[in-house]
Amino acid sequence: MSFLFNKGQKIKGTVVLMPKNVLDFDTISSIPNGGVAGAFDGLLGTATDLLGHAVDDLTAIFSRQISLKLISATKTDGKGNGKIGKETYVENHLPTLPTLGARQEAFDIHFDYDAEFGIPAAFYLRSYMQTEFFLVSVTLEDVPNHGTIHFVCNSWVYNFKNYKNDRIFFINNVFLPSETPAALLKYRKEELQNLRGDGTGERKEYDRIYDYDVYNDLGNPDRGEKYSRPILGGSSTYPYPRRVRTGRKPTKKDPKSETPPRETYVPRDENFGHLKSSDFLIYGIKSLSQNVLPLFESLIFDLDFTPNEFDSFDEVRELYEGGVKLPTDMLSKISPLPALKEIFRTDGEQTLKFPPPHVIRVSKSAWMTDEEFAREMLAGVNPCVIRRLQEFPPQSTLDATIYGDQNSKVSKQEMETNLDGLTVEQALNGNRLFILDYHDAFMPYLERINKIAKAYATRTFLFLSENGKLKPVAIELSLPHPSGDQYGAVSKVILPASEGVESTIWLLAKAHVIVNDSCYHQLMSHWLNTHAVIEPFAIATNRNLSVLHPISKLLHPHYRDTININGLARQALINAGGIIEQSFLPGPNSIEMSSAVYKNWVFTDQALPADLVKRGLAIQDPSSPYGLNLVIKDYPYAVDGLEIWDAIKTWVQDYVSLYYPSDEAVKKDSELQAWWKEAVERGHEDLKDKPWWPKMQSIEELIQCCSIIIWTASALHAAVNFGQYPYGGYILNRPTLSRRWIPEKGTKDYDEMVKNPQKAYLGTITPKYQTLVDLSVIEILSRHASDEVYLGQRENPNWTSDSRAIQAFNKFGSKLAEIEGKIKERNKDSSLSNRVGPVELPYTLLLPSSTEGLTFRGIPNSISI
Missing domain, CATH: 2.60.60.20 (PLAT/LH2 domain)
Known part of the structure; x- marks a missing residue:
């Protein structure tokens, strides 16, 4: 030519x-x-x-x-x-x-x-x-x-x-x-047709094809029944978001299950084009799974070098202060990748040593206080589950024809012991009673879980004191009825105690609550509600919105690395026998439990204001900032989060208004309509008939949907991810397993608990091998890569030629910098005691910026780890 x-x-x-x-x-x-x-x-x-x-x-x-x-x-x-x-x-x-x-x-x-x-x-x-x-x-x-x-x-x-x-x-x-x-x-x-493919064939390394599939590759029935897992997605029994289709061959024993891969396919452009330390972080997990954990197991079980039990709290602290002494040449066998060098610190000695978790850097014992136990429900790594109690006793949503009476058995008399002179009715009416409720999430699985563990389904009741702090007032521990599920729950109520054997029982009850919380956090708050639910939107965007489309340019940075880390998770973290099943209570039931929670997932409730209202922690008030009044004024996650949410929504509104002058323009946008239809009907197919899905017929709905996607991929994920090691790196503070029920008086276990409370606690929670597994993984997951791109930043300054969009984006960045300054000032305010707490750890998880490493702050644009 x-x-x-x-x-x-x-x-x-x-x-x-x-x-x-x-x-x-x-x-x-x-x-x-x-x-x-x-x-x-x-x-x-x-x-x-x-x-x-x-x-x-x-x-x-x-x-x-x-x-x-x-x-x-x-x-x-x-x-x-x-x-x-x-x-x-x-x-x-x-x-x-x-x-x-x-x-x-x-x-x-x-x-x-x-x-x-x-x-x-x-x-x-x-x-x-x-x-x-x-x-x-x-x-x-x-x-x-x-x-x-x-x-x-x-x-x-x-x-x-x-x-x-x-x-x-x-x-x-x-x-x-x-x-x-x-x-x-x-x-x-x-180009869009190239990205969609034709839905057939096994994907190759060089492919850039985005298509949908169910989670049928977590198990491997060809290895035996032990490794079989239900297929998640495609049924009302096990609904689930969709993942990227790989097209691998089915297993021999189950034609509906896909053969697990040696290397998981992701569309090629999802596979780390930036080639920096984020590669090392992600592949550090793979190296940990394939090379290091077998050596941990050998260290503790095969070599019998050290028993799989901690003998004292001091021995746990030795993981950070002195390290675990290793046999000759053990470290050379581990040979860590760069991502693991921060974990395996030798200083010329044969030791396995972890960095001190933030939660014990100031005080070694403040984690044990009731105040810190309650504060972490507002400012810890899982601050989005606690809700206001609006009825008493709390009612279960489990089907009574199957599970019998699962309603709470806690009495008013037990509650009123610690309500500062108020009745239950007065505390309810004053919006001062709260609950951390894991009963319904765990009860249907307890019989299976307790074949390999000893766990309760828990409800924790809390009271908002005049000083603005929460205090726990009762913990309800429930087990399935020994005569059958239909007979309801068998429950016991534990009340706070500060001395004697009762204080040990109270500490053990709190441990059982935290085990519930740790597992719910990892499987639901973290994996399901961020990683899994965002992947369908990433797939739909690539399939339906051209790179020339303004909404593609808006959303694309918020999908960076997500499909890749999710693929790796299916290969090494959430797979049958993987790291999560090894070190968290539900074991082989883990991802199945998240499917049960997904049944009640609501897209529109992922907006922070809607979430706070739904949990009763905010009351709508058009005259107040963000249209809400917080029930707990000193709620760090909500206070900081609402400012970030508002900044995101304002940026989205400013950007969308540049291209859509009217609701009619939204309706007539063929790519936008195809994107939303496919995200709902294929990406979240099992929930597609729910009435709460926005119809994408207005500018307001477009702003709402994009804001929720960006919030979920950035701030929500940051809030539930980057505090994992700072709080959970000290296994005493956030155990992930429970192995003994609370001893009954007159038993040998009870007598041993009286003699040695620390040993009773350690014998109840995560043992040594699983602790090493857990700490190794969450330290990697809590780190920022050197090339991370944070909220308010773009990889390329030429991401758009539209100067109006650049101006609006710069305004967004300036607003985030302003919010960062305000968060730092709040953390200095001694009257806001929930922001720092007894452990003297300021709430920094929603500070937008960060440097590389284990920083306990920073909001990346996307779910990149």
């Missing part, structure tokens, strides 16, 4: 890419035990050599290997489609470009041009290389009648033979479907 151009005029371009990462973690993970660290060091040297090649060498590698063909947005080929320019190849390497990021390389390219071609707005790319590379961006300079044009690409590119069509990339402009230049319509639709 050379007739399109006059040879005398050229457009200069710059192509920025990254060569294939030589630190290939598939390669690293296949290296035998003992060779990982050495192999890593060797590969790092190779990478340095590769990126340090002379200019002529890199030019030789990439020259004539990558070609581009520009596509016009203003001139057509006679068939209504944008003109396509001639194939043009990348040229010289530009090693001194000052704006390059780590490991990025830039190359010249020059396109022939004349006025008959018009303004380019897309290009086809073809790679003739045998090895993939990551295309970062393409910039065209001095385009006649236009100026500079940016293409933000961020995509892996393979040899052209792997694709049915050449890869296509678009300008950083935004167009609603109805406003798209006619010359680009064909190409816009073509």
